[in-house]
Amino acid sequence: MQILTPNSLKDHSLLDSGNGQKLERFAGYLISRPEPGAIWNKKLSAADWNKAQAVFIETGKWRQTSPPPRPWLFRHKELTLELKLTPYKHTGVFPEQAVNWDWFSELINNSPGQPNVLNLFAYTGAATLAAAAAGARVCHVDSSKPAVSWAKRNQELSQLSDKPIRWIVDDCLKFIEREVKRGAKYDAIIMDPPAFGRDTSGKTFKFNRDMPRLLRLCHNLLSDKPLFFLINAYNVGHSPQTLKNLLADILPSDRIQYGELQLSNNDISLPCSLFARYN
Ligand SMILES: C[S@@+](CC[C@H](N)C(=O)[O-])C[C@H]1O[C@@H](n2cnc3c(N)ncnc32)[C@H](O)[C@@H]1O
Structure with a gap:
């Protein structure tokens, strides 16, 4: 059984997880969204989590303090992929x-x-x-x-x-x-x-x-x-x-x-x- 983790992502980082949520940076934009499996405690402070520019609230609803960059793009090697805040948290x-x-x-x-x-x-x-x-x-x-x-x-x-x-x-x-x-x-x-x-x-x-x-x-x-x-x-x-x-x-x-x-x-x-x- 193997555990594999990407180690060369320039447009994504996981900053923290816990209490049913994860805090991530996607191409310079900070988001927080539900992660039901993360039942452990968050490690970062509330102040850090509050820096999230978009927080998923419920289906179809993100609370944003600033909009995502335009265009908002995830790049990995030959790929350039458009990012969006979708209604289902993805x-x-x-x-x-x-x-x-x-x-x-x-x-x-x-x-x-x-x-x-x-x-x-x-x-x-x-x-x-x-x-x-x-x-x-x-x-x-x-x-x-x-x-x-x-x-x-x-x-x-x-x-x-x-x-x-x-x-x-x-x-x-x-x-x-x-x-x-x-x-x-x-x-x-x-x-x-x-x-x-x-x-x-x-x-x-x-x-x-x-x-x-x-x-x-x-x-x-x-x-x-x-x-x-x-x-x-x-x-x-x-x-x-x-x-x-x-x-x-x-x-x-x-x-x-x-x-x-x-x-x-x-x-x-x-x-x-x-x-x-x-x-
Ligand atoms: C978990 S997502 C795939 C994630 C994707 N492979 C990636 O890495 O970005 C599941 C996808 O399956 C599609 N899907 C669900 N049921 C399907 C079906 N019966 N036939 C074809 N596609 C289906 C959905 O529209 C959705 O795009």
């Missing part, structure tokens, strides 16, 4: 995932030819763009039209408009069922499935119910010698071992690494997501 970037982007970018860079990568539950496109920048042909799938539009905007901001990316607004399960029927093949698959999600027609995705089928279908889509397979997941209520066991249903267990992505501020590390990855 910013459009999960900075801990830089560890994932860097890991597969190196694999893509070192692979001969142009690998074909499928990115499922692909949100605002950070992983899609990192894979494309490293030299992959990418198919990006997400059921949210606004998320796909945001991802396309990130493609422009990152000056990656000439890269071969197929943008699909669809339910991941429906899309890959069709891809299997069409005989499509991918050299690598990335996925960040939610505990619970909705497709374009309101049908639900449930991690516990749907992951085994999702992985079986993905297995049918893999080329003979897959380059990599990455599962990342937030708040699914499982151990990283569960992700590993799921991935081992379809790929050799001895080539799977698994663990937790964390953000760190020297004093304390904040558990963020689980991962299992094969290569």
